[in-house]
Amino acid sequence: MSARDFISLENVGREELLEVMELARDQEEGRLGRLLEGRTVCLAFFEPSTRTAASFELAARRAGADVVSLSSGTSSISKGESLVDTVVTLDRLGMDALIIRHPAAGAASLASRHTSAAVVNAGDGCGQHPTQALLDLYALGKSLGGFEELAGRRAAIVGDILHSRVARSVIPAFGTAGIEVSLVAPATLLPREADVWRLPVLGSVDEALEWGAEVLYMLRLQKERMSGALVPSVAEYARYYGVGRRHLRPGVRVMHPGPVNRGVEIASDVVLDGSSLIPDQVSAGIAVRTAVLALATGSVERAAA
Numbered sequence: 001m002s003a004r005d006f007i008s009l010e011n012v013g014r015e016e017l018l019e020v021m022e023l024a025r026d027q028e029e030g031r032l033g034r035l036l037e038g039r040t041v042c043l044a045f046f047e048p049s050t051r052t053a054a055s056f057e058l059a060a061r062r063a064g065a066d067v068v069s070l071s072s073g074t075s076s077i078s079k080g081e082s083l084v085d086t087v088v089t090l091d092r093l094g095m096d097a098l099i100i101r102h103p104a105a106g107a108a109s110l111a112s113r114h115t116s117a118a119v120v121n122a123g124d125g126c127g128q129h130p131t132q133a134l135l136d137l138y139a140l141g142k143s144l145g146g147f148e149e150l151a152g153r154r155a156a157i158v159g160d161i162l163h164s165r166v167a168r169s170v171i172p173a174f175g176t177a178g179i180e181v182s183l184v185a186p187a188t189l190l191p192r193e194a195d196v197w198r199l200p201v202l203g204s205v206d207e208a209l210e211w212g213a214e215v216l217y218m219l220r221l222q223k224e225r226m227s228g229a230l231v232p233s234v235a236e237y238a239r240y241y242g243v244g245r246r247h248l249r250p251g252v253r254v255m256h257p258g259p260v261n262r263g264v265e266i267a268s269d270v271v272l273d274g275s276s277l278i279p280d281q282v283s284a285g286i287a288v289r290t291a292v293l294a295l296a297t298g299s300v301e302r303a304a305a
């Protein structure tokens with residue numbers, strides 16, 4: 001068995017994306033079975049989570065894994081133990097996979113240097129959130145007829161890109177899948193690396209639609225990560241960077257990794273509209289995270305042997 005980390009989608013190739021998509025489809029169609037039987041998976045969530053934690057746990061349990069769950073309140077981290085010492089302890093207990101969510105960027109990468117288990121990044125500060133981007137690709141591909149149908153599409157990433165680990169995973173993943181990406185955000189919510197991405201920067205959702213966006217990928221306004229006021233007001237932000245019913249043109253799909261600030265990123269009557277893929281993104285989480293865990297723990301290789 002070989003452990004394989006899923007920490008970042010930077011420099012991940014198209015074939016690797018396709019491998020996850022096809023395995024997720026196999027899981028959804030019932031062809032994978034209990035691939036993780038005999039494996040032990042630890043969910044170490046040191047930051048609040050609903051969707052990610054629930055779908056990882058369901059994915060692991062339905063595939064037959066034993067699951068251990070930790071949080072900052074139930075682990076020795078609350079007593080001052082370091083992340084490294086916690087990871088070393090888990091390693092010695094024989095984990096096959098460590099799924100880690102942490103408020104500090106780089107935490108998953110640090111953990112991977114202190115365990116032989118596969119490390120799956122479930123979100124690290126303003127770093128990366130690779131499985132979110134993978135399930136987004138899966139949900140979008142499914143709505144369009146398959147992964148191959150993604151190439152040549154146009155998607156606008158809208159909102160608080162500065163604080164978004166989702167954006168830092170979605171941008172390279174969408175690009176590798178052949179999707180043309182633009183950024184829609186005020187200058188105060190763009191990260192310094194935005195220049196490196198060399199993507200068009202647009203000033204509003206209306207401009208994104210004029211540019212030809214078929215996908216409006218909305219990001220949560222992360223006020224809890226802001227040290228000061230980066231937008232004049234929430235109402236003004238919503239005016240230019242929020243999606244309302246008037247934006248729902250034929251063929252346009254609305255996505256959001258959740259949780260949604262209703263009336264800010266997306267109008268309340270749009271969140272569950274037929275153009276919204278948000279429920280599909282949530283349901284795609286189990287299939288995609290099962291695929292990731294199967295690849296991370298080498299269970300696919302074991303089943304094929």
